[in-house]
Amino acid sequence: MDVKMIISLFFCFLLLGCNTSENNQIKVSIKVVDSYTHEPRVNDRVKVLIGKWGFPTRQYEQIGEYYTDSSGVVKLNLSKDERYSFMTFGANHAFGSDEYKKGELKNNQQVVIEVVPPDKKQFKIEE
Numbered sequence: 001m002d003v004k005m006i007i008s009l010f011f012c013f014l015l016l017g018c019n020t021s022e023n024n025q026i027k028v029s030i031k032v033v034d035s036y037t038h039e040p041r042v043n044d045r046v047k048v049l050i051g052k053w054g055f056p057t058r059q060y061e062q063i064g065e066y067y068t069d070s071s072g073v074v075k076l077n078l079s080k081d082e083r084y085s086f087m088t089f090g091a092n093h094a095f096g097s098d099e100y101k102k103g104e105l106k107n108n109q110q111v112v113i114e115v116v117p118p119d120k121k122q123f124k125i126e127e
Contacts, residue, residue: 024081026107030074032088032096035114040072044090044115048076051083051099060085080105092118 032041045067049060066074068088078084080103087097096115105111 024079025077026080028076028078028105028109030086030111032068032072032113035116041090041115042068042070042072044068044088046074047087049085088113088115090115094118
């Protein structure tokens with residue numbers, strides 16, 4: 001009888017201690033804008049990477065690739081317990097990025113990434 005009670009208590013604590021992924025999910029929107037005009041950038045590609053520890057440096061795994069809508073926004077459900085890097089790629093080598101540590105992203109947060117237009121870059125890319 002005592003063994004059954006101990007085992008049932010153990011499983012109760014085990015179930016209560018489990019942290020479900022639904023509790024860790026947050027909604028984040030990524031808005032991509034032009035750094036000079038602050039107009040939204042439409043149809044830019046947004047790459048979402050998750051940071052992992054590696055040797056000798058941090059490693060990044062791609063978890064998704066999305067395109068901005070007509071308002072320059074991508075909406076995602078992410079885990080608040082991970083490190084994320086967002087990279088945007090547009091026409092003519094337009095580029096922007098941002099990175100957030102574990103716990104920095106909040107629920108319903110909007111991340112704004114400013115993209116430098118290709119004609120305003122300090123260096124030229126030869127094709």
